[in-house]
Amino acid sequence: MKIHEYQAKEILKGYGVPVPKGRVTETPEEARRVAEEIGVKPIVVKAQIHAGGRGKGGGIRVVKSPEEAEKAAKEILGMTLVTHQTGPSGRIVRRVLVEEGADIKEELYLGVVMDRSRECPVMMASREGGVEIEKVAAETPEKIVKEWIEPSVGLRPFQVNKIGYALGLEPAQVGKFRGVVTGLYKTFYEKDCLLAEINPLVLTGGGDFVALDAKINFDDNGLFRHKEIIALRDLNEEAPLEIEASKYNLNYIKLDGSVGCMVNGAGLAMATMDIIKVFGAEPANFLDVGGGATTEMVKNGFKILMSDPAVKVVFINIFGGILRCDTLAKGVTEAVREVKVDVPIVVRLEGTNVEEGRRILRESGLDFAIAAGMQEGAQKAVEALKTKG
Numbered sequence: 375m376k377i378h379e380y381q382a383k384e385i386l387k388g389y390g391v392p393v394p395k396g397r398v399t400e401t402p403e404e405a406r407r408v409a410e411e412i413g414v415k416p417i418v419v420k421a422q423i424h425a426g427g428r429g430k431g432g433g434i435r436v437v438k439s440p441e442e443a444e445k446a447a448k449e450i451l452g453m454t455l456v457t458h459q460t461g462p463s464g465r466i467v468r469r470v471l472v473e474e475g476a477d478i479k480e481e482l483y484l485g486v487v488m489d490r491s492r493e494c495p496v497m498m499a500s501r502e503g504g505v506e507i508e509k510v511a512a513e514t515p516e517k518i519v520k521e522w523i524e525p526s527v528g529l530r531p532f533q534v535n536k537i538g539y540a541l542g543l544e545p546a547q548v549g550k551f552r553g554v555v556t557g558l559y560k561t562f563y564e565k566d567c568l569l570a571e572i573n574p575l576v577l578t579g580g581g582d583f584v585a586l587d588a589k590i591n592f593d594d595n596g597l598f599r600h601k602e603i604i605a606l607r608d609l610n611e612e613a614p615l616e617i618e619a620s621k622y623n624l625n626y627i628k629l630d631g632s633v634g635c636m637v638n639g640a641g642l643a644m645a646t647m648d649i650i651k652v653f654g655a656e657p658a659n660f661l662d663v664g665g666g667a668t669t670e671m672v673k674n675g676f677k678i679l680m681s682d683p684a685v686k687v688v689f690i691n692i693f694g695g696i697l698r699c700d701t702l703a704k705g706v707t708e709a710v711r712e713v714k715v716d717v718p719i720v721v722r723l724e725g726t727n728v729e730e731g732r733r734i735l736r737e738s739g740l741d742f743a744i745a746a747g748m749q750e751g752a753q754k755a756v757e758a759l760k761t762k763g
Contacts, residue, residue: 375592377606378422380471382588385565389557391572392584396473398422405447408472409440416475419446423465424611426506426589427457433467436475443472461630468610476584481574482541483507484555486562489522495562497521497529497555499537503574529559547581554583565603566596615659615678622674624663631656633755634685634717636675636706638663638697646691649748653756658685667697672705673712680713686762687718689755691748694725701727703734710740718743718758722751 383393396418397408409417417440421433428434433455435446447470456464481503489496499519502510510517519540521533534555538548554575562570569591576586597604609617619626625640629647633655637643640662647657659682663675679685692702702723710719722745723731735742743758745751 375594375597375603375607376424376611377590377592377603378424378469378471378608378611379420379588380422380469381606382590383585385590386557386561386572386585386588389561391554391557391561392582393588394418394473394476394584394586396471398469398471399447400451400469402444402448402451405470405472406440406444409437409443412472412474414474415439417443418471418473418475419443419450420471420473421450421453421455421467422469422471423455423460423467424608425455425457425459425465427459428455431455431457431460431464433457446470447472465611476576476586477579478576478586479579480577481586482577483510483571483573484558484575485569485571485573486523486559486567487569487571492522494525495523495559497523497533497537497559499541499555501541503576507571507573523559525563528563529556547577547583550581550583554585561590565590565600566593567591568593615681618681619661619675619678622671624661624667624671624675624678626662626675626678627660628682629657629659630684631658632684632686632759634658634661634679634682634688636661636663636672636679636688636690636692638667638692638694638702642691642693646689646748646752649752650689650755653752655687655756655759658682663697663702667701667705669701669705669708672702673709676706676709677713680709680715680717685717687755687759688720689751690719690721690723691751692721692723692725692731694723694728694731698727699723699725699731700734701731703731703738707734707738707740710738718755718762720745720751720755720758722746722748 380398387393399405417437419435421428437443454464483500483503486497500517523529534552538551571589572585574586576584613628616626633650635646635657643662650657720743
C-alpha cells in the first residue's frame with residue numbers, strides 16, 4: 375500500500391524527523407491561506423499523487439507570495455499529471471501540499487528497504503540526493519553507503535555513525551543526522567514498511583537536516599496491525615481492477631500487454647510473464663489467485679481478468695498444490711458460463727487432482743485449449759493472439 379508525500383511526512387514527523395512547515399489542501403483559496411500562515415518565502419506548491427517525477431511534469435512550483443501560491447494551486451489542481459511513473463495516462467491531481475521552502479546547501483538520499491537476499495533491512499545513503507537511487511546504483515554504485523540491520527537487534531548507534539562518516543559528514547552534522555536515520559528506521563520497523571525513503575534529505579545553510587520529500591510503502595500483510603495506516607489509503611490513486619481484486623484477496627497488477635495471465639504463486643507468475651515474452655508477446659496483467667484459492671475466488675479472478683479490454687488471449691497456468699486443479703477448473707468453467715468470453719483460453723494444469731481438473735475442462739462443453747506443459751501453453755497463447763490479429 376502506498377500513501378501520499380504529505381501523509382509520509384506526517385508519520386516521519388511523529389518519529390522526530392524534521393519536515394517543512396506546511397499543510398495539504400484541495401482548493402486554491404485554501405492554498406493561499408496556508409501560504410499566509412507559513413509566512414516565509416519562498417513557498418512550494420506540490421501536487422500529491424502516488425508517483426515520482428512530479429517536478430519534471432509541472433506538478434511542483436516555487437512561488438514568492440500567497441497570491442502566487444493560489445495561482446499555482448489553481449493550475450495544478452485538476453490537471454492530469456504525467457510522469458515516468460504514471461504511464462501515458464497520467465494521474466489527476468486532487469490535492470496539493472503547500473509548504474515552506476528550504477535553504478538548501480546540499481541534497482542527500484536516505485532510505486531503508488528489505489534486502490531479500492540477506493533476509494534483513496538495509497539502510498542506504500548517498501550524497502547524490504534528489505536523483506533516483508536506481509540511477510545512482512547503475513551509474514555510480516560506489517556513491518551508495520549501505521548498512522544491513524539485524525531485525526532482532528535493531529539499528530545500533532555505531533551503524534548510524536558509520537553511515538554518517540562514510541558520507542563525509544562533519545562530527546556536528548553526524549549528531550543531527552543520527553536523529554533522522556533513527557527516526558526513519560523506527561518508522562520502517564514499527565509500521566511494517568516495505569520502503570521508507572527520504573529523497574532529498576537536505577542539509578540547510580543553518581546546518582540542519584530536513585526531509586524535503588518522503589515516500590513510504592507498506593506491507594499489505596501487516597496492515598491488520600495498523601488501522602491508522604489503512605485509513606490513509608487513497609482509492610483514487612489505485613487501478614479500479616486492482617481495488618476489485620483486493621476485495622477477494624487476489625493479487626492483481628495491470629500491465630501493458632495483451633495476454634491475460636492467471637496463475638497461483640508469485641514465482642510462477644513471473645516465470646509465466648517471462649515465457650510469454652520469450653515467444654514474442656506481452657502480459658496484460660499479473661493475477662495471482664494464491665495457494666488457498668476457493669472456486670469462488672477463482673471465478674472472481676477470472677471475471678476481473680476479463681474486465682480488461684486489453685486482454686485478447688487468456689493463459690491459465692496452474693501448478694496444483696494447496697490449490698487443487700479441480701477447484702481451479704470448476705471456478706474457471708463457472709466464470710466462463712457467467713461472463714461473455716470471446717477470446718481464446720489456454721489452460722495448463724499440473725499437480726494435485728490434475729486429471730480431474732482436465733476432465734472438468736474437457737467435458738464442460740466450452741472451448742478450452744489444454745496444454746501439456748508451460749512452454750506449450752505459452753506457445754499456444756501467443757499463436758492464438760497472432761491468429762486473432
